Structure formats: structure tokens, C-alpha cells
Amino acid sequence: MTILHTDIFKIASHHRFQWEEAQQSHVILFPEGMVKLNGSAGEVLSLVDGKNSVDIIVTTLKQKFKDVKDLETDILSMIKFAHDKAWIEKIN
């Protein structure tokens, strides 16, 4: 699936996304499994809330990380990866 700037995603049902103090990272929890996310994946998924469009996520992160090159490409591929893994669902 190609990710469009107008797409809106939410954390998939039966999945939970949360910050883990003990791990110092975000995690995704689901039946029979869990994934510990690296920092950038955590930043992206923190903004996946069923309201923000991909465009808003990209803009927000570009403001936060002004010096990072190719940020948009990274964000889009992270969203695609999360969607392929069924961690997030498209709602529009």
C-alpha cells in the first residue's frame, strides 16, 4: 500500500502502544507478542492517534527534528512498515 499524505491511521485494535519506563522506549503490545521500538519509530507512532493525518505527522516531526535529512522518506517508510505489520489501521 502506498502511504498518502491525507491518510489517517490509528493504533490497531487489540494492540496497545505505550511508553515503558523500565525499557526507556515505546512498545507495542498485542496478543502473544510485543515489539520494543527504537526512538524514531516511537516518535512516529506517538503521533498516530486516529486524528493526525500523515501530513500533520510529517510537519510536526520536521519542526521537531530540523537537522535530520530525508526525514519525510523515513517517516513514510516507518508508517508503511507499521501498517504492513498490522500495528496500525487506516481509518479514512
Add this chain to the structure above:
Amino acid sequence: MVTQNNGVAASVTHTQPLWLLAEITYRCPLHCAFCYNPTDYDKHTQNELSTEQWMNVLRDARKLGALQLGISGGEPLLRDDIEEIVVEAKKLGYYSNLITSGVGLTEKRIQAFKEGGLDHIQLSMHDITEEINNFITNTKTFELKKKVAAMIKNHGYPMVLNVVIHRYNIGHIKEILDMAEALGADYLELANTQYYGWSLINRNQLMPTKEQIDHAEKVTNEFREKVGSKMKVFFVVPDYFSDRPKKCMNGWGEVFMIVTANGDVLPCHSARVLPNIEFPNVRDKGLMWAWQDSPAFNRYRGDSWMKEPCRTCPEKEKDLGGCRCQAFLLSGDAESADPVCSLSPNHPIIEKAIEDAKNPTLQAQPILFRNDKNSKKILSGEAKDLIKDFHAVP
């Protein structure tokens, strides 16, 4: 990235118990022949932890980093405090899972679990036929399980089914997969029997042939292609039929912690069979000491305990020498290579087990079902003939 069961490579930099399995009671209304519970469970049924003690276990494990909670048994629903435990688990931020046979699940209880924040329910199913379900569990539970499956779905839970696979149902894999689809399963685990506890005693009666397993896997793969992403199907390959052992529990004291009904803290389900290890109990020095400092949890961390051929094996990081319990149960030496490994000098034990399971005389021996009477028989030494080949003496 630390991942479990989803096929992505795992790497663990420091040990934290990500998974807490609460084996909250060993009492069980079912009597499954393939149960991995300890054969001497009967001695742990009178000294279960109290609700308050379980609350402390949950809090302490969470502080250590645990975030996946399995509430298991025996049959956890035989305790009437699961509702309270679920509420506490939610408050603490666990992703909680009730692992049940379905016996004892009522509308009232499932509603309380949903309101309390239980995240999912894993239901065991046994076969598509009433005959096999009732035979292998030694109970009449077939109709009930179908009702419970519907109840789980109606309450908006993901449908997570677990089917233990053995000789009596492996021929019905296609039908089992279709049943799971018809029930609306989101996850299906086809767990080939692993031989510990009761299933080890009944191994000759339960073990399918290699051909049956290969066929079952092929059917499963075809089904996966058909259903696509709407159902995740896990086919747990039985280790007896592979050349290399499993990386048991993802390493001793690496990510899993089990607290048993009587409060023992274990790195795996069957660790208590190992000789000369005193496992910590939550009633003594608490969970943090158990996980970080107890001699038991440090016993097989790392690889300094390994013997040859594991010690110098280029693959040792991949499987950490396999399962310590299996090495002990089958060879009598807990530090030797898991006999499943074709490089193990004890590998002929596995080859013989596979041959024995084809022997019609051995196949026809009566099954020792998991029940209190049989557990007492094992404890008293009355059933010692049945366990003489294994170092599973309680």
C-alpha cells in the same frame, strides 16, 4: 528490537523479565494427557498464594520491567479473585492475557474482565470432533468450548485459539483450521506437543510421525495463503523432529519469569525437575532478588556452564544449547547439549523415542491422564514404572 513470535530477529542487551506467567493454580477441571504441568502438582494445590500475595507479585514484576502478563494454570478460573487481579494488572500497565480452557467462564465473569481491563483471552480447543476433545481432555467439554468461543467474540475480544497438536488430532488439521476461521479467530496457535510433565509420560501415545507433521505444516501453509492477514497462524514445529534445539525460553532468565501457584519463581515451566537447584519463592526474598541475584536464575545465564559440544559450537548463540530441562529429563545431565541436537552424543535417545512412538505395542499402552489421583500415584512412587525412563522423578 525485542520481539517474540513474529519472526523478527531478537536482541537482548540486558535482562528484564518482559513476560510474567502467573501459574495461579494447578487445580484443573480438565485432565489433558498432553499437559506440561508438573506431574507432582498435587502437592502444590493446598498452599496457593493469596490474592494479596499475587498483587505484590504483579507490582514487583512490573517494577522489574514485566509488561506481558499471562494468567494461567491449571485452570485460572477456579480462583474467584481473577477479577481483582485483572483490575490491578490494568492499573499497573500490563498487557494481560487469561489462558483458559473456558470451563468456568460465565457472562458475569467475562463482563467483569472486560470492565476490569483484561486485554485478551486465549482459549484452548482440542479438536473438531466431540469424541477426540472429550477423550484427550478426559472430560465432556466440547459443546462448552464452542459456547465460550462465541462469548469471547461477543465481548469484543480478539479470538486467540490454542490447539495442542498430537497424534489424535493431527489428521484433522484442515478441519481445525476451518473451525478456527468459522469461529472468527484472529490468532491461532497450533502447538505441537512438547514433551514435559504429563506429555512426556504419555509420549509414545501422543507423538505423531514426521510425515504427519510435514503434512500438517503443508496444509497450514496453504491455509495461510488462503486467509491472508485476517488470521495469524503460528505452527510451532516440534523440536524432536528438527536437527537443532529450540532457544528455550529465549534464554534462561532472559525475558521470561514464571511464578507458580505456591509462589516458586522459575525461569521456565518445568525447571523444578532440575536437580540440585533451589528455586526462590516470593514468600522469601522477593522477586527482585529472585530475578537478579538468586543462584537459580544465574545458573544458566550466559554460556560459561556449557560443556562440549556446545562450548565451542559456532551456533551456540543461536540456541544456547537448547533446553536444560529436556537435557536432564532425557539424559540425566542438565548441562549437556539438548539431545534434540544432532551434534549431541545423546541424540540417539531422540531417535529411539521417535521409533518407540511407531511401535504399536507401546502406542496401545494406557494413557496416564493428568488428575489428582495420578499425581498422588506418582508422588507415592506407585507409578514409578511409567517414569523410569525419564529423570522426572518428583
